[in-house]
Amino acid sequence: MADEFAKGLAIFMGGGLAWLTLAGWYRTPSFEGSGVQLVAPAETPSTIYGEIGVVLMDIMAWFAVIGALTFWVVIPAIDEIRTVMDERSS
Numbered sequence: 001m002a003d004e005f006a007k008g009l010a011i012f013m014g015g016g017l018a019w020l021t022l023a024g025w026y027r028t029p030s031f032e033g034s035g036v037q038l039v040a041p042a043e044t045p046s047t048i049y050g051e052i053g054v055v056l057m058d059i060m061a062w063f064a065v066i067g068a069l070t071f072w073v074v075i076p077a078i079d080e081i082r083t084v085m086d087e088r089s090s
Contacts, residue, residue: 001076008071015064022057
């Protein structure tokens with residue numbers, strides 16, 4: 001079970017770091033202002049690389065959440081269900 005936790009933590013931290021980096025680039029209008037940072041709406045980028053960055057930012061946010069939940073909840077639940085089913089069949 002420790003390896004599932006470590007994998008989920010690595011996915012959560014890696015995806016979160018990628019999201020924070022991209023959100024700092026695309027969602028922070030000004031560092032001097034007292035407005036919202038990292039959660040402001042992303043401005044429409046003018047290049048294809050900007051478009052890729054905005055799309056990748058959303059993908060990384062969902063990857064961090066779904067990946068961590070998969071390793072922390074879904075896989076252990078499937079293992080428990082298999083164990084219970086094996087005990088009942090014996």
